[in-house]
Amino acid sequence: xxxxxxxxxxxxxxxxxxxxxxxxxxxxxxxxxxxxxxxxxxxxxxxxxxxxxxxxxxxxxxxxxxxxxxxxxxxxxxxxxxxxxxxxxxxxxxxxxxxxxxxxxxxxxxxxxxxxxxxxxxxxxxxxxxxxxxxxxxxxxxxxxxxxxxxxxxxxxxxxxxxxxxxxxxxxxxxxxxxxxxxxxxxxxxxxxxxxxxxxxxxxxxxxxxxxxxxxxxxxxxxxxxxxxxxxxxxxxxxxxxxxxxxxxxxxxxxxxxxxxxxxxxxxxxxxxxxxxxxxxxxxxxxxxxxxxxxxxxxxxxx
Amino acid sequence: xxxxxxxxxxxxxxxxxxxxxxxxxxxxxxxxxxxxxxxxxxxxxxxxxxxxxxxxxxxxxxxxxxxxxxxxxxxxxxxxxxxxxxxxxxxxxxxxxxxxxxxxxxxxxxxxxxxxxxxxxxxxxxxxxxxxxxxxxxxxxxxxxxxxxxxxxxxxxxxxxxxxxxxxxxxxxxxxxxxxxxxxxxxxxxxxxxxxxxxxxxxxxxxxxxxxxxxxxxxxxxxxxxxxxxxxxxxxxxxxxxxxxxxxxxxxxxxxxxxxxxxxxxxxxxxxxxxxxxxxxxxxxxxxxxxxxxxxxxxxxxxxxxxxxxxxxxxxxxxxxxxxxxxxxxxxxxxxxxxxxxxxx
Amino acid sequence: xxxxxxxxxxxxxxxxxxxxxxxxxxxxxxxxxxxxxxxxxxxxxxxxxxxxxxxxxxxxxxxxxxxxxxxxxxxxxxxxxxxxxxxxxxxxxxxxxxxxxxxxxxxxxxxxxxxxxxxxxxxxxxxxxxxxxxxxxxxxxxxxxxxxxxxxxxxxxxxxxxxxxxxxxxxxxxxxxxxxxxxxxxxxxxxxxxxxxxxxxxxxxxxxxxxxxxxxxxxxxxxxxxxxxxxxxxxxxxxxxxxxxxxx
Ligand SMILES: Nc1ncnc2c1ncn2[C@@H]1O[C@H](COP(=O)(O)OP(=O)(O)OP(=O)(O)O)[C@@H](O)[C@H]1O
Ligand SMILES: [Mg+2]
Numbered sequence: 001x002x003x004x005x006x007x008x009x010x011x012x013x014x015x016x017x018x019x020x021x022x023x024x025x026x027x028x029x030x031x032x033x034x035x036x037x038x039x040x041x042x043x044x045x046x047x048x049x050x051x052x053x054x055x056x057x058x059x060x061x062x063x064x065x066x067x068x069x070x071x072x073x074x075x076x077x078x079x080x081x082x083x084x085x086x087x088x089x090x091x092x093x094x095x096x097x098x099x100x101x102x103x104x105x106x107x108x109x110x111x112x113x114x115x116x117x118x119x120x121x122x123x124x125x126x127x128x129x130x131x132x133x134x135x136x137x138x139x140x141x142x143x144x145x146x147x148x149x150x151x152x153x154x155x156x157x158x159x160x161x162x163x164x165x166x167x168x169x170x171x172x173x174x175x176x177x178x179x180x181x182x183x184x185x186x187x188x189x190x191x192x193x194x195x196x197x198x199x200x201x202x203x204x205x206x207x208x209x210x211x212x213x214x215x216x217x218x219x220x221x222x223x224x225x226x227x228x229x230x231x232x233x234x235x236x237x238x239x240x241x242x243x244x245x246x247x248x249x250x251x252x253x254x255x256x257x258x259x260x261x262x263x264x265x266x267x268x269x270x271x272x273x274x275x276x277x278x279x280x281x282x283x284x285x286x287x288x289x290x291x292x293x294x295x296x297x298x299x300x301x302x303x
Numbered sequence: 304x305x306x307x308x309x310x311x312x313x314x315x316x317x318x319x320x321x322x323x324x325x326x327x328x329x330x331x332x333x334x335x336x337x338x339x340x341x342x343x344x345x346x347x348x349x350x351x352x353x354x355x356x357x358x359x360x361x362x363x364x365x366x367x368x369x370x371x372x373x374x375x376x377x378x379x380x381x382x383x384x385x386x387x388x389x390x391x392x393x394x395x396x397x398x399x400x401x402x403x404x405x406x407x408x409x410x411x412x413x414x415x416x417x418x419x420x421x422x423x424x425x426x427x428x429x430x431x432x433x434x435x436x437x438x439x440x441x442x443x444x445x446x447x448x449x450x451x452x453x454x455x456x457x458x459x460x461x462x463x464x465x466x467x468x469x470x471x472x473x474x475x476x477x478x479x480x481x482x483x484x485x486x487x488x489x490x491x492x493x494x495x496x497x498x499x500x501x502x503x504x505x506x507x508x509x510x511x512x513x514x515x516x517x518x519x520x521x522x523x524x525x526x527x528x529x530x531x532x533x534x535x536x537x538x539x540x541x542x543x544x545x546x547x548x549x550x551x552x553x554x555x556x557x558x559x560x561x562x563x564x565x566x567x568x569x570x571x572x573x574x575x576x577x578x579x580x581x582x583x584x585x586x587x588x589x590x591x592x593x594x595x596x597x598x599x600x601x602x603x604x605x606x607x608x609x610x611x612x613x614x615x616x617x618x619x620x621x622x623x624x625x626x627x628x629x630x631x632x633x634x635x636x637x638x639x640x641x642x643x644x645x646x647x648x
Numbered sequence: 649x650x651x652x653x654x655x656x657x658x659x660x661x662x663x664x665x666x667x668x669x670x671x672x673x674x675x676x677x678x679x680x681x682x683x684x685x686x687x688x689x690x691x692x693x694x695x696x697x698x699x700x701x702x703x704x705x706x707x708x709x710x711x712x713x714x715x716x717x718x719x720x721x722x723x724x725x726x727x728x729x730x731x732x733x734x735x736x737x738x739x740x741x742x743x744x745x746x747x748x749x750x751x752x753x754x755x756x757x758x759x760x761x762x763x764x765x766x767x768x769x770x771x772x773x774x775x776x777x778x779x780x781x782x783x784x785x786x787x788x789x790x791x792x793x794x795x796x797x798x799x800x801x802x803x804x805x806x807x808x809x810x811x812x813x814x815x816x817x818x819x820x821x822x823x824x825x826x827x828x829x830x831x832x833x834x835x836x837x838x839x840x841x842x843x844x845x846x847x848x849x850x851x852x853x854x855x856x857x858x859x860x861x862x863x864x865x866x867x868x869x870x871x872x873x874x875x876x877x878x879x880x881x882x883x884x885x886x887x888x889x890x891x892x893x894x895x896x
Contacts, residue, residue, distance in 0.1 A: 049433050049437075100617060104432075107616055107617075107620065110572075110612070113358070114609050114612030114613040114615075114616060115609065117565070118609030119609075121609060239437055274451075274452050275452055277444070281441050282445055284438075285445060288441070295429065298703065301429050302434045498766060503751045504763060506740070506751075510741060513738065514740065516723050516726070519726030519754065519811065
């Protein structure tokens with residue numbers, strides 16, 4: 001308890017610590033937002049709630065890590081992870097996802113939960129259970145007499161995440177496929193009547209989601225560490241963000257992602273790093289509770 | 304028909320008694336099988352019969368473990384000191400203290416879990432469908448994480464309980480029969496409950512909760528009671544597991560969300576959701592599959608289990624009972640015959 | 649006052665920008681049959697939803713048997729004996745007819761330990777009797793989700809009767825019913841009113857039906873009360889005629 005109060009006191013004594021926490025939060029939040037955007041995309045377009053979302057992220061991380069182990073330059077890991085995970089996403093779609101689209105939501109939730117277990121275990125068998133990371137070997141920038149340290153690698157990570165997000169947004173807005181995806185999300189039957197091949201749209205959407213996650217994972221492995229079983233916490237964060245922001249609300253997803261990132265960093269600072277997982281989950285419960293109370297006021301339930 | 308059923312039940316009961324003596328090498332596996340049956344049956348109370356698919360029932364299992372352990376320790380020693388010593392040998396229990404603590408601990412675990420189910424249910428039953436599943440999953444994960452940071456109850460190290468006072472084989476049989484007793488009680492309880500108006504009400508909630516509301520059914524009350532009943536039996540099972548395992552820790556054995564927590568759901572789907580026998584059949588099949596893969600697929604057993612989950616959910620969701628009902632409806636009295644109603648009434 | 653069972657005073661309800669009900673005031677008399685008509689989208693179902701507590705209202709008051717109910721949740725209102733059927737018929741599709749009837753037994757008279765009992769022979773007989781009453785006795789063992797829309801409508805009506813309400817709100821009871829059966833249904837609705845003593849409040853698009861049954865009729869248009877009166881008065885009210893013609 002004293003420690004917690006001490007940590008809170010620190011925030012007031014050295015306000016610049018807040019700046020560091022917020023900065024860190026925005027950096028992690030940007031990556032959470034990518035995974036959350038993918039989740040919202042798949043959820044909105046084909047009504048599938050993907051509990052393996054985080055495992056796609058971690059898989060992307062391992063793709064990049066594996067390449068670096070074999071002498072590839074680290075920055076190439078991001079686009080290659082994007083491509084490799086696109087392929088994996090397509091296979092997963094054909095084998096599993098395509099068969100749960102028309103079913104009730106619990107089916108997709110459970111099927112992807114099983115998928116999550118499989119993916120984590122396969123990664124564990126292939127790469128072992130140690131934490132891994134890729135060292136870019138760049139410097140660390142210091143500000144405020146060394147109070148704030150910003151590794152250049154993190155800056156590059158945030159830049160790449162933003163570039164990826166921008167690319168996806170432009171693609172969704174202006175390409176034919178992007179328009180078809182949005183039409184399908186609004187009303188799949190109408191889209192089919194209009195001659196859109198929704199099956200193709202679904203496969204594309206899921207592959208795209210997988211690729212986005214993969215690229216996010218490849219960025220994560222450059223700035224933090226990954227481990228085969230870290231997937232679930234990314235999945236949960238993605239759910240927190242989407243639940244807070246709602247579907248089809250990209251600015252909301254980004255804002256919620258950054259907010260959750262910052263809240264988590266504050267939590268970790270105040271309660272200690274051991275609580276990081278707990279904080280992510282507590283945020284989920286908190287968001288659900290708030291949404292529930294909102295709905296109850298209208299005598300509705302959260303469904 | 305009725306006579307056949309009696310014979311069937313008698314045979315199962317007889318097998319239950321003989322099994323641990325006939326297959327002494329499998330004592331622990333058989334006990335675990337009963338554990339699976341208990342958690343599958345109770346999962347189906349809310350999942351299959353009431354339509355609320357929880358992914359967090361494991362919460363009651365873990366909480367049951369801790370409550371049982373803490374009660375039995377707290378009756379004799381200071382809990383903080385005990386957990387601090389992390390199993391250091393100075394803490395001895397007499398036979399009376401051991402069995403008394405076990406009895407009170409396990410019962411207390413069941414009751415505590417019931418009460419907690421009502422409290423959590425009051426908050427979570429406003430969530431529907433996927434939100435309920437994820438919300439309950441969140442509760443279970445959060446509990447595991449918080450407990451593993453709580454030093455008073457042993458933190459990430461968990462708790463070591465005293466060893467069964469007697470020889471090892473008697474201990475195995477003792478725990479087997481404890482699980483079997485709870486398992487049989489759970490089954491009989493469920494069988495009775497589903498035949499009452501209570502059972503009809505929770506089925507109505509599953510079919511169309513809004514309609515049930517509009518017809519004046521106390522939906523929230525039924526949901527809370529149902530979950531509390533399920534939690535009671537899971538709590539008992541958790542309490543027994545704590546003593547059987549001797550040492551348990553929060554994330555891997557107590558709040559094991561991705562092991563037992565998801566297995567129970569798969570058992571039910573495999574056997575047939577919303578039926579009395581489905582969870583039992585599913586638990587047996589799943590347990591067999593698990594034991595076989597554990598022995599023969601060194602390293603890859605987990606992948607095989609994940610695959611089993613996916614395949615069950617995607618291709619075989621109605622389970623064994625669903626398949627049989629579809630194939631041989633007359634076995635289940637599904638017909639448009641004048642006589643059936645007389646039998647029902 | 650005592651012969652007014654539902655008293656709706658100045659009730660308003662909007663959904664975002666859509667004003668579905670504006671200052672609606674109407675009374676339903678105890679023991680009678682009251683009608684509610686209006687073009688599509690005029691706010692009839694919305695008013696029913698407000699009365700049974702399906703959503704909170706923006707303003708006004710709703711009294712049932714002299715007591716304010718506009719803040720009560722759905723189930724509590726239902727347990728007071730004010731029941732509704734849905735325009736989009738709702739039954740428990742996985743259950744058969746008998747089970748649907750039995751689960752509709754009134755829960756307001758039930759103590760919690762009664763839930764731990766099984767149904768009695770009288771319960772079964774009552775279910776049979778009411779299924780017979782709506783003409784579904786032959787279909788009673790079928791999975792009710794497999795019944796036709798019209799049959800489901802009848803089943804829902806029988807379920808409502810099983811619940812022994814004092815007042816029943818029916819949302820388009822004859823929609824989807826074969827025209828040759830409609831006379832029979834009118835007859836049953838009237839008998840539910842006279843024999844079982846249930847006050848009826850009925851939304852109906854079929855003018856012949858409503859003119860035939862109701863003693864008082866209210867007409868909504870664009871969420872506002874347009875006219876009220878006896879069937880004769882309503883039939884000859886120029887505003888009502890215009891509203892219906894203007895809506896097409
Ligand atoms: N839940 C809702 N959300 C938003 N708008 C709604 C909602 N329910 C009703 N409305 C709107 O309120 C208006 C009145 O609808 P209502 O269903 O009450 O009409 P109605 O008189 O029952 O019509 P009908 O005869 O077609 O059944 C309509 O414009 C409808 O679109
Ligand atoms: Mg309507």
